[in-house]
Amino acid sequence: MDIVIDGKRGLVGVGSGGTFAGIFETIQKFCASKGRIITSVSLDGKELSAGRREALKAVASDGKSVLQVVTADAREFSLGTLEELDSLVAQLEKLHEATSGHVIAGAYRDAMLQAEGCFQGWQMLIGTVRDLGVLLNVNFTTLQVGGQSVDARFVRVKDAFQKFTDAFARQDGVRLGDIIQHELRPLLADWRTVIDALRRPAGGGKAS
Numbered sequence: 001m002d003i004v005i006d007g008k009r010g011l012v013g014v015g016s017g018g019t020f021a022g023i024f025e026t027i028q029k030f031c032a033s034k035g036r037i038i039t040s041v042s043l044d045g046k047e048l049s050a051g052r053r054e055a056l057k058a059v060a061s062d063g064k065s066v067l068q069v070v071t072a073d074a075r076e077f078s079l080g081t082l083e084e085l086d087s088l089v090a091q092l093e094k095l096h097e098a099t100s101g102h103v104i105a106g107a108y109r110d111a112m113l114q115a116e117g118c119f120q121g122w123q124m125l126i127g128t129v130r131d132l133g134v135l136l137n138v139n140f141t142t143l144q145v146g147g148q149s150v151d152a153r154f155v156r157v158k159d160a161f162q163k164f165t166d167a168f169a170r171q172d173g174v175r176l177g178d179i180i181q182h183e184l185r186p187l188l189a190d191w192r193t194v195i196d197a198l199r200r201p202a203g204g205g206k207a208s
Contacts, residue, residue: 001061005069021057027069036071037135043067078136078202085128085195089188092121096185103177115176119164126157136201145197153190160184
């Protein structure tokens with residue numbers, strides 16, 4: 001198998017006939033040793049999703065395929081992602097405020113539309129934080145922020161998500177507004193502290 005990392009061949013020695021699991025592990029270790037993280041993987045010109053990579057792990061490689069890997073500087077990537085999360089939290093604050101305003105005004109249809117945006121934003125926030133935890137090798141069970149583990153904060157959001165999903169299924173704009181204003185919105189400040197805490201393992205020190 002021909003392996004190309006950031007446009008360069010021959011950076012990793014991989015024997016023929018090995019499984020993709022071994023190849024992926026070797027490439028990941030090589031990139032980590034250079035302070036790089038993998039941002040995309042393509043096989044014969046087709047990008048491999050995380051699910052597809054998982055499905056290929058037990059498959060033996062052949063000598064004809066080309067595996068292309070694109071990487072980024074781990075520190076820069078992590079700090080850039082944290083800055084994007086700061087912006088996302090600011091956007092979510094505005095969405096929460098707008099949703100509550102629609103509920104107060106009795107504009108429940110508009111409230112439902114805004115509420116869906118809130119939910120999608122929260123999903124992006126939580127998913128990205130989890131991905132960063134894997135990237136930075138952070139144990140969210142032991143990482144304490146404000147006297148509470150990050151895992152415990154995940155549970156609080158999950159509980160609020162369940163209530164949100166039930167209210168959305170019933171098209172209950174009043175209940176959605178209540179959940180967003182009194183359960184999800186107060187959690188935004190908590191997640192700002194989580195984002196701030198991740199700056200240290202990302203190599204950016206503690207945010208001011």
